Amino acid sequence: MKILVCVKQVPDTETKIKIGADKKSIDTSDINWILNPYDEYAVEEAIQIKEEKEGTTVTVISVGPERSVSAIRNAIAMGADEAVLIKTEDIYLDSFTVAKALADVIKDLEYDLIFFGKQAVDDDNLQVGPMVAELLNLPCVSPIADLKLENGSVTVKREIEGGTEVIEASLPAVISADKGLNEPRYPALRGIMMAKRKPIDEKQVDMETAKIEIVQMAYPQSREGGKIVGEGVDAVPELVRLLREEAKVV
Numbered sequence: 001m002k003i004l005v006c007v008k009q010v011p012d013t014e015t016k017i018k019i020g021a022d023k024k025s026i027d028t029s030d031i032n033w034i035l036n037p038y039d040e041y042a043v044e045e046a047i048q049i050k051e052e053k054e055g056t057t058v059t060v061i062s063v064g065p066e067r068s069v070s071a072i073r074n075a076i077a078m079g080a081d082e083a084v085l086i087k088t089e090d091i092y093l094d095s096f097t098v099a100k101a102l103a104d105v106i107k108d109l110e111y112d113l114i115f116f117g118k119q120a121v122d123d124d125n126l127q128v129g130p131m132v133a134e135l136l137n138l139p140c141v142s143p144i145a146d147l148k149l150e151n152g153s154v155t156v157k158r159e160i161e162g163g164t165e166v167i168e169a170s171l172p173a174v175i176s177a178d179k180g181l182n183e184p185r186y187p188a189l190r191g192i193m194m195a196k197r198k199p200i201d202e203k204q205v206d207m208e209t210a211k212i213e214i215v216q217m218a219y220p221q222s223r224e225g226g227k228i229v230g231e232g233v234d235a236v237p238e239l240v241r242l243l244r245e246e247a248k249v250v
Helices: 037-052 066-078 095-106 128-136 189-197 232-245
Strands: 002-007 009-011 033-035 057-064 082-087 113-117 140-144 146-150 153-160 163-170 173-177 201-203
Touching: 002 037, 002 066, 002 128, 009 066, 033 037, 033 066, 037 057, 037 066, 037 113, 037 173, 057 066, 057 095, 066 082, 066 189, 082 095, 095 128, 113 128, 128 140, 128 173, 140 153, 140 163, 153 173
Parallel strands: 002 057, 002 113, 057 082, 082 201, 113 173, 140 173
Antiparallel strands: 009 033, 146 153, 153 163
16 A cells, blocks of 8 residues: 655744744744644554555655755654655745645655645645645545545544544545544654655646735734623623623623
């Protein structure tokens, strides 16, 4: 079995994001870049399948600048076998541009299963996986919380409001991993050392023109301080009035 895992390098979730001078991008000078946390679940699931099914190979694919290599090597250290970097220095890539670049490379590869993380934590679009599936004319299930492979098909579970949805799809298919699918492993020292020496296949593709333009970035408005309206039951009428007239939540 051949599994592809599409990953993204994103700012560390603990990084304090600063808006750049152009007001359209973030200041990247002091950012610590990491492998997208949701992609870790995708990588882990692919590796677990590899460990269960002899002869399985896992290839990691990413779209981004040269620095994206660090996220790719983290996935290799976890247990991936091969890696591809679709190299671009474009500052902003919308979801369709990324999906088209991935599809253009993937269509020439062998694969039985393509994994994505549910979303990237920097833009939260949840679009690239389903877009790639559409471009490659493949079935897609997103996001999933459980997966089983048998007889040339994949059976997955999706958490929905009030219950669980069970879906079966034929292979090849595109699957987006959600939190809770597994517990991503920490790379062992041996894996980290091997990842440093692993060659990464760099590819160039003609990137589509972005269909979405960032006009301006701005910080969220500061929250106002809380207000004490009184104590005990005597404060209830005033509290209700404020909730209705100021907060407009009732």
